Amino acid sequence: MKSRVYFVPASYDEDDKTLAEKVSKLVKMSGIVEGIAKDDYVGIKLHFGEKDNIGFIRPSLAAVVGDLCKERSQNCAFLETNTIYIGSRSNTISHLNLAHSHGFTYANTGLPIVIADGITGRDHVNLKIDKKHIKEAKIASGIIDFDYIVSMAHVTGHCQTGLAASIKNIGMGCASRAGKLEQHSTVLPEITKEKCLGCGLCIKWCPKDAIKLVKKKAVISKEECIGCGECTVACRVGAIEIKWNESIHNLQEKMAEYAYAALKDRRKGFMNFAMHITKDCDCMAKDEPTITRDLGILASLDPVALDKATMDLLIKDAECDRLRDAKDGYPNIDWNIQLEYSAKLGLGNLDYELITVD
């Protein structure tokens, strides 16, 4: 049976009131929050944008979704995890400061923020899934207690997955730092001797005593390291590096397996904001030019159908695949891998019926 995907044409050129009305109508028609029960813990998973990036979903529109969730349960919050790399979202404190500076304050949205993997991104639970790549997914521990997830994804291209939309918002976005590292890399972190100051901070952070100082330089024991990635954020001078070496194919499949783990046993609904679409994702600390015109907002109970419908609309509108054909884009990244593999995992359906909301 085909999944239903609801679509409302929209553009950021429209005023906030008009967009808010469209979001409200779309959420109601698609039924993506209808499954919320009284007193459910509801996590609205989104990305607050990186410093100097303006592509993220506007707080005023996230607040509309928040209000509709709060009509059903008072236990609602925005939900996010820290980044794997050092930056303004790699610990909860700077992450919250950034979210507030982008307008995600309680005063603006009426919702608190939960950074689900703890102060430094190391809190997770191992969820057994026994899939092709991932046997136990390291999902941020704060995600586990949410009964209902509403994913709000800003659609963009991506330098490693080709497409960043609902599957990525959940698969990468609900993983702890160790889970993100597991998706991106097949090897353990490495220390650049020339940069190491021998301060020993990483030794205190390592949960496995896998780092020793040898001749005043940190050295990682390959036998003892479990690849958790803690040391990469502990080092203040960037001497410990992640190798971003996982293949495009495996990275997308791992991401789908992580999405499977995060969504398993949870009720859920999904939205894609196909507006201000750039060739890179909102993790870029800069504003990039858009590569398509704004198309609108889509919603569905099925994340696979939603991402597929979004891409079909984008391709039809541009008469080409702008995520791969954009100037300096990523022609060699087949973003379809994440969709097809997610469908195989049973995350959703590639067949859909598109319903346009007037």
Ligand code: SF4
């Ligand atoms: S924290 Fe960084 S600088 Fe300090 S010992 Fe570890 S690798 Fe070297």
Ligand code: SF4
């Ligand atoms: S990745 Fe984790 S286990 Fe390995 S050295 Fe770094 S902190 Fe220790």
